[in-house]
Amino acid sequence: MATPILKFQNLKKGFGRKTVLDNISLEINQGEIFGVIGMSGSGKTTLLNTLIGYYEPEKGDVLFYSKKDKHYKSIFKSMLEARNIFGFAPQFPSFYPKLTVMENLAHFGSLYHLSKETIQNNIDHLITLTELVDDRNELAQNLSGGMQKRLSIACSLIHKPDILILDEPTADLDPVLRKETWRLLKGIHRLGTTIIIASHLLSELEENCDRVSILHNSKLVKTGTICQLKDSFTKDKEIHLATSLEKYDKISRELSKLSSLSIKKIQLQGRKLTIRTSKPEETLNHLLKITKKTNESIIYLDVEKPTLEEVFESISQSKQKEIRLKGG
Amino acid sequence: MHPLLKIIQKNLKLLIRSKSSALIIILGPLLVIFLAGIAFDNLNKYSINIGVYSEQYSNLTESFITKLQENEFNVQKFDLEEPCVDSIKYAKIHTCIIFPKNMQVESNDVNEITFYIDNSKINLVWMVLDTLSSKLSERSSELSVDLTTNLLEKLELTKREVSENRPVITNLQTENQGAMSEISNLNKDLVSGKVTSLKDRTSVFKSFLIKQVNDIEENLADIEDEIDVLNDGGADTEALEDYVEDTKNNIMEIEKQIEAGGDYLKIVSSVIEMESSLKSGLNSVDSAISKSSSKINKIKDSFDKIYEKVQDLKINNAATIVNPITTNIKPVVPEKTYLNYMFPALIVLVVMFISILLSTTLVMMEKHSPAYFRNFITPTRNITFILGTYLTSLIIVLLQLVIIVIIALIFFKSQVLLSLPKTGLLLLIVTSFFTLAGMFVGSLFTSEETATLASISLGSVFLFLSNIILPIESMPEYVRNIANFNPFIIAEGLLKKAILFNSKLAVMLNDILILIGYSFALLVVIWLIHTFSRRHVIFSLEKHSKEKLVKKK
Numbered sequence: 097m098a099t100p101i102l103k104f105q106n107l108k109k110g111f112g113r114k115t116v117l118d119n120i121s122l123e124i125n126q127g128e129i130f131g132v133i134g135m136s137g138s139g140k141t142t143l144l145n146t147l148i149g150y151y152e153p154e155k156g157d158v159l160f161y162s163k164k165d166k167h168y169k170s171i172f173k174s175m176l177e178a179r180n181i182f183g184f185a186p187q188f189p190s191f192y193p194k195l196t197v198m199e200n201l202a203h204f205g206s207l208y209h210l211s212k213e214t215i216q217n218n219i220d221h222l223i224t225l226t227e228l229v230d231d232r233n234e235l236a237q238n239l240s241g242g243m244q245k246r247l248s249i250a251c252s253l254i255h256k257p258d259i260l261i262l263d264e265p266t267a268d269l270d271p272v273l274r275k276e277t278w279r280l281l282k283g284i285h286r287l288g289t290t291i292i293i294a295s296h297l298l299s300e301l302e303e304n305c306d307r308v309s310i311l312h313n314s315k316l317v318k319t320g321t322i323c324q325l326k327d328s329f330t331k332d333k334e335i336h337l338a339t340s341l342e343k344y345d346k347i348s349r350e351l352s353k354l355s356s357l358s359i360k361k362i363q364l365q366g367r368k369l370t371i372r373t374s375k376p377e378e379t380l381n382h383l384l385k386i387t388k389k390t391n392e393s394i395i396y397l398d399v400e401k402p403t404l405e406e407v408f409e410s411i412s413q414s415k416q417k418e419i420r421l422k423g424g
Numbered sequence: 425m426h427p428l429l430k431i432i433q434k435n436l437k438l439l440i441r442s443k444s445s446a447l448i449i450i451l452g453p454l455l456v457i458f459l460a461g462i463a464f465d466n467l468n469k470y471s472i473n474i475g476v477y478s479e480q481y482s483n484l485t486e487s488f489i490t491k492l493q494e495n496e497f498n499v500q501k502f503d504l505e506e507p508c509v510d511s512i513k514y515a516k517i518h519t520c521i522i523f524p525k526n527m528q529v530e531s532n533d534v535n536e537i538t539f540y541i542d543n544s545k546i547n548l549v550w551m552v553l554d555t556l557s558s559k560l561s562e563r564s565s566e567l568s569v570d571l572t573t574n575l576l577e578k579l580e581l582t583k584r585e586v587s588e589n590r591p592v593i594t595n596l597q598t599e600n601q602g603a604m605s606e607i608s609n610l611n612k613d614l615v616s617g618k619v620t621s622l623k624d625r626t627s628v629f630k631s632f633l634i635k636q637v638n639d640i641e642e643n644l645a646d647i648e649d650e651i652d653v654l655n656d657g658g659a660d661t662e663a664l665e666d667y668v669e670d671t672k673n674n675i676m677e678i679e680k681q682i683e684a685g686g687d688y689l690k691i692v693s694s695v696i697e698m699e700s701s702l703k704s705g706l707n708s709v710d711s712a713i714s715k716s717s718s719k720i721n722k723i724k725d726s727f728d729k730i731y732e733k734v735q736d737l738k739i740n741n742a743a744t745i746v747n748p749i750t751t752n753i754k755p756v757v758p759e760k761t762y763l764n765y766m767f768p769a770l771i772v773l774v775v776m777f778i779s780i781l782l783s784t785t786l787v788m789m790e791k792h793s794p795a796y797f798r799n800f801i802t803p804t805r806n807i808t809f810i811l812g813t814y815l816t817s818l819i820i821v822l823l824q825l826v827i828i829v830i831i832a833l834i835f836f837k838s839q840v841l842l843s844l845p846k847t848g849l850l851l852l853i854v855t856s857f858f859t860l861a862g863m864f865v866g867s868l869f870t871s872e873e874t875a876t877l878a879s880i881s882l883g884s885v886f887l888f889l890s891n892i893i894l895p896i897e898s899m900p901e902y903v904r905n906i907a908n909f910n911p912f913i914i915a916e917g918l919l920k921k922a923i924l925f926n927s928k929l930a931v932m933l934n935d936i937l938i939l940i941g942y943s944f945a946l947l948v949v950i951w952l953i954h955t956f957s958r959r960h961v962i963f964s965l966e967k968h969s970k971e972k973l974v975k976k977k
Binding site: 149150191193204 | 426427430431433434437441794795799802
C-alpha cells in the first residue's frame with residue numbers, strides 16, 4: 097500500500113461569509129500524479145494555495161511526511177521545512193521576465209538556501225530536462241509560451257522538491273504545447289516527484305493522473321482512480337460507431353425496438369453514434385446485424401467506459417439537484 | 425550565495441535592464457546636480473531691472489540712482505508712476521522705486537521712498553528688497569554723516585567758546601566776591617562802631633581841647649590877676665606880661681586851629697550823620713552783589729556743566745554717531761561660490777528624491793513582478809526581501825553620491841573633502857531614512873502610478889516644510905514646531921554642520937539619533953505591512969492577471 101505524503105484533515109477555509117473549502121479530508125500518496133478537478137470557483141486554487149501555506153485554514157490541518165523526522169508534521173507549524181518539500185507552479189508565469197533563464201533559476205535556487213554548486217548542478221539538470229539548454233542565456237520575456245511554461249516549472253523544481261504542485265499548467269497552451277508540457281511532467285514524475293495538478297482540462301487528467309478528486313461547491317465529492325470514479329458513476333459502457341453511409345436514424349430506430357439490450361442513451365456526437373448500454377456485447381452483435389442489413393460498412397467502432405468529463409458533469413448535476421431539493 | 429546578495433544582484437540587474445527607469449533614476453540626479461552646479465557656481469548677484477520714477481529728480485535722487493547703477497542693477501527711468509508699476513506686472517522690471525519730488529535732506533520733510541514689488545516672485549522680492557534697501561541706506565548713511573559732521577563742528581565751536589569764557593566768569597566771580605568782602609568789611613566796620621568811636625573820640629578830643637583851652641584861659645586869667653596883683657605890688661612884670669600875651673596868642677592860634685579843625689569835624693560829623701544811610705546803601709549794594717554773585721554762580725555752574733558734558737562727548741566721529749553699531753558680516757566658512765553654501769541642501773534634495781522614488785520603484789517592481797508569488801513561497805524570510813530592496817536602493821544612491829561628490833570636487837571645488845568620513849556617515853543615515861520612507865510608500869499601495877504620485881507628494885511635503893522655499897521661521901508656530909521634526913530639515917542641518925562647519929559628531933548626535941529612530945520605526949512598519957498585506961497583494965495581483973487573461977482570450 098502506498099504511503100501518503102500529504103494528509104488533509106477536515107480542512108475548512110472561507111473568505112468572509114463564503115466557505116471555499118468545506119471539511120476537506122484527503123490523502124495524497126508518494127509518487128503519484130494526483131488531479132484536482134472542479135468547476136470555476138469550486139475551490140481548486142484555494143486548496144492548492146492552502147497546501148503550500150499561502151492561506152491558513154480556519155479549521156483542520158494539512159500534514160506532510162517529514163523525511164528528516166520520520167513523522168507527519170503540520171505544514172502551518174513547520175512552514176520553512178514544508179516550503180522546501182513543495183514546488184509550486186502557478187497558472188501564470190512566475191519568474192522575472194528581465195532575467196535570463198539561468199539567472200532566474202539561480203535566483204530562486206538561492207532563496208532556498210542552496211549552495212552555489214548545488215544550484216549549478218540543479219540548473220544544469222533542469223535546463224536539460226526542460227529542453228532550455230540553448231536558451232539558457234535568453235531573457236525570460238523573449239521565450240515562447242511553451243518555453244515560459246517550462247521555465248516556470250523548472251523554477252518550481254530548482255530545490256528538487258518532493259511534491260510538485262501545478263495550477264492549470266496547460267490552460268493557455270495550444271495542443272502541441274500541452275503535449276510537450278505533459279511529456280515534461282511525466283519525465284519529472286519518473287524521477288520520483290509526486291505531482292498534484294489542478295486543471296479543468298479533464299481529458300488530460302483522465303489520461304495522465306493516477307488518482308483524481310472532484311471538488312464541487314467547496315466540498316470534496318469523490319476521490320479515486322479514474323476507473324473507480326467512472327465505476328462509481330455507472331457500470332454502463334459506451335459504443336462509438338461510425339459508418340460509411342451514416343444512416344444513424346435507421347440504426348437508432350432498430351436498436352430502440354430491442355428493449356432487452358438495456359440501452360440507456362443513443363446520441364449522435366459529431367459524425368459518430370454513441371450508444372450507452374449495460375449489455376455492450378449483445379448490443380454489438382445486433383449492431384453488426386443491422387449494418388449488414390442496411391448495407392453499410394463500419395468505419396469506426398469502439399467500446400469504452402464514459403469519459404471523466406461525463407462523470408464530472410453527471411456528479412455536478414446530481415449535486416446541484418440535491419442542493420435544489422434540500423433548498424425546497 | 426546568500427539570498428540577500430542574490431536579491432540585491434537581481435534588483436540591480438532588473439533596474440539596469442529596465443532602460444527607462446535606469447535612465448531616469450541613474451542619470452537624472454547626475455544631470456540635476458551638474459546643472460545645479462553650473463547654475464550656482466558663482467558669486468554674482470542676479471541681474472535685476474529696476475524702474476525709478478520721481479516727479480522731479482534732485483541731486484539727492486540722482487545720487488541714489490547712481491548708487492544703484494554702481495552695482496549690477498539695470499536702472500530704467502520712467503516718466504510716470506503707473507507705467508513703472510505696470511512694468512512689474514509685465515515682468516519687464518523687478519521693482520519700481522518712487523522717489524519723492526525734489527528730494528532734499530535740508531528740508532524737514534520726511535523723505536519717503538516707495539517700493540513696488542511683485543510678491544508672487546517670493547524669493548526674488550526679499551532679495552531685491554534687501555539689496556535695494558542696503559544700497560539706499562548706504563546713501564542715506566552718507567547723508568546722515570554729512571549732517572552729523574555739521575552738527576559736530578558746531579558743537580566743537582561751542583565747546584571752544586565755553587572753554588575760553590570760563591576763566592572770564594571765574595574772574596568775574598572772584599572780583600565779585602572781593603567786592604562783597606570789602607562791603608562786608610565796611611559794613612562790619614560800621615556795625616562794629618568805628619565811625620561812632622571816631623565821633624566819640626572826636627567829641628572827647630574836642631571837649632578835651634576846649635577844656636584844656638579853657639583851663640589855660642582860666643590859668644591865664646589867674647596869671648593876669650596875679651600879675652595885676654604883682655603890678656600893684658610894683659614888681660616888674662612886663663616880661664611876664666609879654667609871655668602871657670604870647671601864650672594868649674598861642675591859645676588864640678590853637679582856638680583858630682580848633683575852629684579850623686571844626687570843618688574836619690563837620691566832615692566827620694557829616695560822615696557820622698551819613699552812617700545810617702551809608703549802612704542801608706551798603707546793605708542794598710551787598711544784597712545786589714550777592715544776587716549777582718548767585719547768578720554768576722549759576723552761569724558758572726551751567727558753563728561748567730556744558731563744558732563737562734561737551735568734554736564728556738567721547739564720540740566725535742560723525743560716522744560713529746550715524747552708525748554707532750556697524751555690522752560686519754563675515755562668513756563662518758571661507759567665502760566661495762553659492763554652490764558651496766547650497767551643497768548640503770542640494771545633496772539632501774537629490775538624495776531625498778532619488779531614494780524615495782528609487783525605493784518605491786523597486787518595491788513596486790517587485791510587487792508587480794510575476795515572480796512575487798514565487799518569492800513568497802520560498803523559505804526566505806520577509807525581512808531578507810525588505811533588506812534586499814533597502815540595500816539595493818542604498819547602493820545605487822551611494823554610488824550616485826560618490827559620482828556627485830566627485831563632480832562637485834572636480835568641477836565646482838566643493839569643500840566636502842574636509843569632512844568626508846563624517847559626511848559619508850551622515851549621507852548613509854540620511855539615505856537610509858529616505859530609502860525606507862520610499863519603501864513604506866511602495867508597501868502601502870498596489871498601483872504603481874499611485875505609489876509614484878505618493879512618493880513625489882511625500883518628497884514635496886518634506887520640501888515645502890523646509891527652508892528651501894521659505895524660511896521655516898516665517899511659518900506659523902504650530903507648523904514650525906512640526907517642521908522642526910521634518911527629516912529633510914534635520915538632514916540638511918546635519919550636512920551643513922558637517923560640510924560647512926566641520927562640526928563634531930557629538931554636536932549632531934541628537935539629530936542623528938532622531939533620524940535613526942525614524943528609520944527604525946519605518947523598518948518595523950514596512951515589515952508589518954509586508955507580513956500582513958502580502959497575501960492580499962498577491963491575491964489582488966493574481967485576480968488582475970486573470971482578468972487580463974480573460975480579456976486576451
